[in-house]
Amino acid sequence: MRFDGYAVLITGAGRGIGEATARRLASEGARVLLTDADGERAEKAAAALRADGLTAESATCDVGDRAAVEAATAHAADRFGRLDVLVNNAYSFHPDPDLLEDVRDEDWARDLDITLTGALRCARAAMPHLAAADGRGAIVNIGSVNGEQDFGAHAYSAAKAGLAGLTRTLAGHGAPRGVRANLIAPGTVATPTWTGREVSLQQAAAHYPLGRVGRPEDIAAAVAFLASADAAWITGVTLPVDGGILVGNVGLREALRGSAQPTCRIR
Template sequence: MAPTKRFEGCAVLITGAGRGIGEATARRLAAEGAAVLLTDIDGERAAKAAAALRAEGLTAEAALCDVADREQTDAAVATAVDRFGRLDVLVNNAYSFHQDPESLEDVRDEDWALDLDITLTGALRCARAAMPHLEAAGGRGCVVNIGSVNGEQDFGAHAYSAAKAGLASLTRTLAGQCAARGVRVNLVAPGTVATPGWAGREASLQRAAEHYPLGRVGRPEDIAAAVAFLASEDAAWITGVTLPVDGGILIGNVGLRGALRAGRPRTP
């Protein structure tokens, strides 16, 4: 069955799109008719991903973009508008992640600052550059931020979690400010997703899956589908929301439930 063309005639810019969730989102939106600019701090990786989409008959271009650099974010938006003639959707997917050290005293200022700068401030830089063009989309413009369940509950990673929580707050404040300009702003909060960043740690993913009520970790395509919904006109009356796409992890505690049920007969 051919995909629905909800994005026919639309132009999309995605950050951190060289692989994982960003690449899957680019493929999903392009398959639905969008012209997509894949940006990444690794320009070669973005170019390879865009070439793969073009080989599938989809419309995709690539650009280098470090969202920590205002000049590069401004240039990426200008590139999208130059190549496609417009910009309708911005997907802020780029992030930085540093694992917590064993002791709080060993948290490094530079790691904390980088995670917040890329994950949170980078999204603001991109939204700021894109907003005039999103407004010009005549009510079609929208921003979809990629957050995390880490921004909703404690799953460790101080800086990354703080940045994702800040991104959820920024989503709400931007939604309130930009609604009058005809631009919607929403956020998708993924749970654990099997991306290339987990390479070599497949055993950890398998253990994590045991704690998800739906019995598995996420796939990049799960997140891409949610982004496609929030970016589409199917969500035309939705703004300022955080949509968990998390296999139920925020509403279930499999480990505790199992402990409490140990030795008890199953209820019908």
């Protein structure tokens, strides 16, 4: 029960990584506020946790709206009496057009506003509460391998790379105030956004050194570590949770070996 007595706010928690993270932290004793731009989805996820005897509430929160962010943060602090952990998971993603010159300003601006500036809004609102959390204050940002290496998606990748930089500056600012900030960079994770594209996931799995794509629970476990006292001397880092994709190129390796097909398969 590493999070007994902790209060946690998670953005983008209605499904996928955010929902899995809420369940993991709540299962270890945390009181969790699940927020999402889709309030009904957030409440459905929170209700499922409560049905299992866990402490969870929900709130509608569009991280693109400063007032909504501040209201959700205040709600968490008021309802739970404190706020110890912020998990910035909300993001926006627009697929690239075929040509760079067809990238729309509004799509670029939306991806950066939600993914990067949204995390700043949340950190700004939460920081006074985290700084008062008796040394337990922690921010865990959900980045992406797209912020570390080219996997396409201009705006999304730029936003995630910016989020890694923001994490480092938050770590420097927060350290004297007893607040740590770290980032997790997931690889491909089988979330509901892939519904209907399962074949693509299977194809992607063949390129991962560990032979499969990620599960939301893989990322939730890493969040639990970085948010806990087990990581009390870790701040400002980017932790890839990526099945080895940043350190291995299965396709090239197998080509050099003369194999027509990668040897890794989804498990």
